[in-house]
Each structure stands twice: as C-alpha cells, then as structure tokens.
Amino acid sequence: MKRELIKELARSTAEYGEMSDEELNWLFARLSKKDLKLFINLLFWEIKNKKINVNYAGLMTRDYEEKINASFPNRRAEFKEDPSLIAGVKFEYGDNILDYSVSGMINKILGNIKENL
Amino acid sequence: MKPEEIIQRIEKQLYSADISPELQNFGIVETVGDEIVKASGLSNVGYYEEVAFEDGSSGFALNIDEDSVSIVLLKDSGHIVRGMKVKTTGNILSVKVSDSLIGRVVDAAGDPIDGFDLKHVNPASYPVEKIAPGIIERSSVDRPLKTGIKAIDSMTPIGRGQRELIIGDRGTGKTAIAIDTIINQKKLDMGLKRVICIYCSIGQKKSNLAAITARLKEEGAMDYSVVVAATASDPASMQYIAPLTACAIGEYFMDRGEDVLVVYDDLTKHAWAYRQISLLIKRPAGREAYPGDIFYLHSRLLERASRMSDKRGGGTLTALPVIETQGNDMSAYIPTNVISITDGQIYLEADLFNSGIRPAINVGLSVSRVGGAAQTKSMKQLSGPVRLELSQFRELQSFAQFGSDLDEDTLKRLERGKRITEILKQPQYKPCDEISEVVSIFAVTSGLFDDIAVEQITQAETRLAEFIKKNCADTAKKLSSGAKIDDALKEEMKKNILEFKKINNYGSELTTA
Numbered sequence: 001m002k003r004e005l006i007k008e009l010a011r012s013t014a015e016y017g018e019m020s021d022e023e024l025n026w027l028f029a030r031l032s033k034k035d036l037k038l039f040i041n042l043l044f045w046e047i048k049n050k051k052i053n054v055n056y057a058g059l060m061t062r063d064y065e066e067k068i069n070a071s072f073p074n075r076r077a078e079f080k081e082d083p084s085l086i087a088g089v090k091f092e093y094g095d096n097i098l099d100y101s102v103s104g105m106i107n108k109i110l111g112n113i114k115e116n117l
Numbered sequence: 118m119k120p121e122e123i124i125q126r127i128e129k130q131l132y133s134a135d136i137s138p139e140l141q142n143f144g145i146v147e148t149v150g151d152e153i154v155k156a157s158g159l160s161n162v163g164y165y166e167e168v169a170f171e172d173g174s175s176g177f178a179l180n181i182d183e184d185s186v187s188i189v190l191l192k193d194s195g196h197i198v199r200g201m202k203v204k205t206t207g208n209i210l211s212v213k214v215s216d217s218l219i220g221r222v223v224d225a226a227g228d229p230i231d232g233f234d235l236k237h238v239n240p241a242s243y244p245v246e247k248i249a250p251g252i253i254e255r256s257s258v259d260r261p262l263k264t265g266i267k268a269i270d271s272m273t274p275i276g277r278g279q280r281e282l283i284i285g286d287r288g289t290g291k292t293a294i295a296i297d298t299i300i301n302q303k304k305l306d307m308g309l310k311r312v313i314c315i316y317c318s319i320g321q322k323k324s325n326l327a328a329i330t331a332r333l334k335e336e337g338a339m340d341y342s343v344v345v346a347a348t349a350s351d352p353a354s355m356q357y358i359a360p361l362t363a364c365a366i367g368e369y370f371m372d373r374g375e376d377v378l379v380v381y382d383d384l385t386k387h388a389w390a391y392r393q394i395s396l397l398i399k400r401p402a403g404r405e406a407y408p409g410d411i412f413y414l415h416s417r418l419l420e421r422a423s424r425m426s427d428k429r430g431g432g433t434l435t436a437l438p439v440i441e442t443q444g445n446d447m448s449a450y451i452p453t454n455v456i457s458i459t460d461g462q463i464y465l466e467a468d469l470f471n472s473g474i475r476p477a478i479n480v481g482l483s484v485s486r487v488g489g490a491a492q493t494k495s496m497k498q499l500s501g502p503v504r505l506e507l508s509q510f511r512e513l514q515s516f517a518q519f520g521s522d523l524d525e526d527t528l529k530r531l532e533r534g535k536r537i538t539e540i541l542k543q544p545q546y547k548p549c550d551e552i553s554e555v556v557s558i559f560a561v562t563s564g565l566f567d568d569i570a571v572e573q574i575t576q577a578e579t580r581l582a583e584f585i586k587k588n589c590a591d592t593a594k595k596l597s598s599g600a601k602i603d604d605a606l607k608e609e610m611k612k613n614i615l616e617f618k619k620i621n622n623y624g625s626e627l628t629t630a
Binding site for chain 1: 158
C-alpha cells in the first residue's frame, strides 16, 4: 500500500480515537508486515502529536491547568505528578520536550560544569 | 588542579550558567545494529547533527528519511535498546581544538588515547565538515614545504597549501615518505615558519601506529605534531570521521596564520569505511559498491587544503593523502578519483623498492602541478638538469646490456644516470636539509662525481655535506638562503668539492662502464 495512504489511515484513526474489530481484521488482511509496522509507527506519533504530557512537581491548580490548555489549543493535556522533577513543569508533545523543571536546570548546569572543567 | 581552582571554576560556571529551558527534540530507537541506529521522531534533527542517547552513547544523523533517521554511532556504550530515547543536541558534529592537542594522540572524536588526560586551554569548537575556502580567500602556492627527500624536493616539489598524493602498492614506503616529511619540519630550514603536522591514521594496525608515534617522539617531532587515529579495530564511523577531524584541527591552526601539514594515511581505507556505512544505511551502491558520492567525499576533504590570502591570515594547510593501489593499478576507481583531485602525485613502485632504490619513486610518473613555484631558486636551477639526465638514463638503460658496443657519450650518460640514482637514494628517518640537497645534486649534475665509483657515491655525498657545512661557512650560508646559484657561487662550490675530493682521496681511479 502507498505510504501516503497509510499515513492518512493513521491520521484518521488517531482523530477518530478507536478502531472496531472489523476494521482491525480488514487492516491485517490488506497490509503487509512492513506496511503494518509503518502504520503502527505513524499512528504512535499521530497520537503523541494529538496530546501533551504535562509532568509537574509541586502545586498545580485549576487555574494553571486552564492556562496550559489554552496555550496548546489543538492538543489534549494529560497531567501527571512527578516528584523527581523537584519543582516546575515538563511538557512533552510530539517529539519535543520543553523542560521548565528544577531537576532539568540542575542537570543542565552539571552538564556545563562537566564539559568545561 | 588544586581544589581551590576547581571550586573557583565551578563557581564561575554557576554564575554564568544559562538556565533558560531549551526545546529538545527527541526520538525513539527502532532498530539497532552494526554501528547504525534507526530512530523514529527526531523531526527537527539536522544533517550531521550530534545526537545523545539516554545511556550516554552518542552519534550523528547521516540519513534523514520521511519516517526515520539513521544515526551513525560514535560512542557506543553497548546498552542501546529498542524504545530508548535519543535527543538532539543542537550541535553540528564538531571537535574541540586548542594548542593542548600538540604532542598528543587522539581519536576521531578528539579524545585522548595516549593514556593521559587532555585539558584544553581556551578551546574552540570546529565543525568536522566545513565548506572549503572560496577563490577570493585564497592565494597561490609560493612557499616550499621541504620533505627532506632529495628525489621529491628536486623533481616533484611540494608547496605549502598544495595537495600531493602519495600512491603505491603496500610496502613501498608511502608512510615512510610522510613520516620523513614530518620529521624534516623540525629543521625550520631557510627561515621558513614552523609547520604544525597532523598525522591521521585510518584503519591501520595499532602496532604500526605505536611504532610511528614512538618514532615521532624519538625524533622530537611530537613537539609540533598531533596524531589522530582510527585504527583497524575502531568502528567504521570513527574511520570515516578521522580525516575530517584531522582537517578540522588543521584548520584551527591555519586560521591563526600558521602553516599546517595533514597526512591522511590512507584514504583507501577511508573509502572502504564510507562504503560500509553507506551500505548499512541502505544508500544505493554504485561502481564497486561504493556510494555515488565517493568522489565528493574526497574532493571536499582535499579542497579544504589551501594557501590563504594575507587578508585572511596567510596560513596554509598542505595535504598529503596516501592511496594504496593493488598490483600497481593506478587506473582503479579510488586512485583515479584522488589523482584527479590532487595537485600531483608521488608514485612508488614495488619493483624499484625491491631493487634497492629507496625511496622507490618513479620519477617518470610522479608529478607536481605546482612545480617550481614551490622551490627555492637554487633547487629550481638544479631540478631541470637532474630530471633531464634521469630521463635520458631511463631511455638508455635498455641498451646497457650491450656494454662495450656503446659509444662514449652513451656510456657517459649511463654512468651519470647511475650516480644520480645513487644520490637520490636515501635512508629512512634521515631527511636532508637544503644545503645537503643542493650540494649533492650539484656535485652529481656538474660531473664532479663522475670519477667516483658508484659504490662510493653515498659515502662521498654524506661526507661532502658535512665538509661544506663545517669548512665552507660562506658557501653554506649562501646555499641555506635558497638564493640563485650564480656563476661566482658555482665556481666556489666547484672549488670546495674539488678540495673535498682531494682531501678524502675520491676520484683517484677512472671509472668505465
């Protein structure tokens, strides 16, 4: 099957949110192993692109949550507490990471010191 | 480093630390194998960008496809697994450079492999891949790079900023020529600037590298040299990057106005490493299974050798690439590629080597496209006669078997040719200075050595050079400046050589064919 079609299939599956058993059987019957792998891969990234993982440590009020949702209008935010961040927030969306956490800053400083010492 | 110094440096880093959050792009490892990792994601990765794995391994992106990125591993912890995260670093593949590299042996990533720590002082970061200087930024090659090898300095002279290929079968003395050239830079002949030498070993045995490094240390050459090594046991990615790293290190010194010599030993193995990587990342195979851009790989590397204009610092980067042929086949794919890129070649033959002519340079097939522009005036004067005499000798050699059937003139030319061949022989690790070279070649081309037996020529030549330096200070001074040999200097030299012969009893018997 052509790559563009598989990509479109993955995009629409991610948008719809679910797949019936009939649709799955249709997929297994028509896609080769290689195409199936590509479909799964593309579907994985489509789903990742549709949501944003918000890991936080410390206080997360309703107000903050609304502000974050407003900053990423086309994505569904999923909030999760992660004490290893010490404090702050870490956003993960698509294949991007935006790290506003204290542990991230400490790691960055340590990396700089290690490199320059 | 003292504890107080360490604390001071840490404090300095803390105060100047940039803690603003960065947007990092990451991917997920899909397949791992044979120095190549395929990852999905990494939508913002750049070509040749360094990437870092969760376990500390690192690599660079060499193929960016629609759905995946092929990453060539540089540092492999051996723990990369499927599903591991890999993130971009925002840095193009670079090497840290500073004066601290001089005297050190480093790998293709710039890390020391000679058993000691490497502490850079005021380091800069130079990208391993760089666009070569443009036309306006360059100047023509006009200063000699003395190899100390008479056959090369007289007939295929190398200039600073030139690319001269050393080509020949295995065991013909290619590396020996390169090492002798590096050792000769200790001399600082004729008041020329010092030359920083970088020896890049690609795919060689570690034992060979150890021997070369030991010899360079013994000769004092490590005081101005850097060795970049990617040995046979190193992955193909390191062998691929090594010459680029060596060139980047050379560019650091060149940009400061210094003269640099980079030896790539050898580019055949470099081509093999690139072929291996290209096949593993599934690039289409071309002739002899090499990728389609194998020519561009070497041309862009060698184009970075240049003589910069005075406005750009006047620095030079001279490249001595080495290519190994199989069965003297100069018309094979990689040799012809590199021959067409370089500004000349020094062709070494196994037959000459085996018959005792070492360095085994075939002067007929060797050429330097820079030529006289890279020679001193005195050497330029002498190179014409020596080349002419040798070419006549080569043509007449086939008649040598007829012995007494030849006329006197032919016999004379044969004898002269034999003596020139003897003069051009040179032991390894004994590069000559300008005075020795000029005096030896002058003595033999002017006919003053015609009455010395061929077997005694080598000894006579060595003693003559010592005699001139010790007893003829005026002549030695004039010769060491590289100035033209005018009639007065010619007469002076003739007189000195005749005196030398008289004192040492040379030429007391006539020689006949």
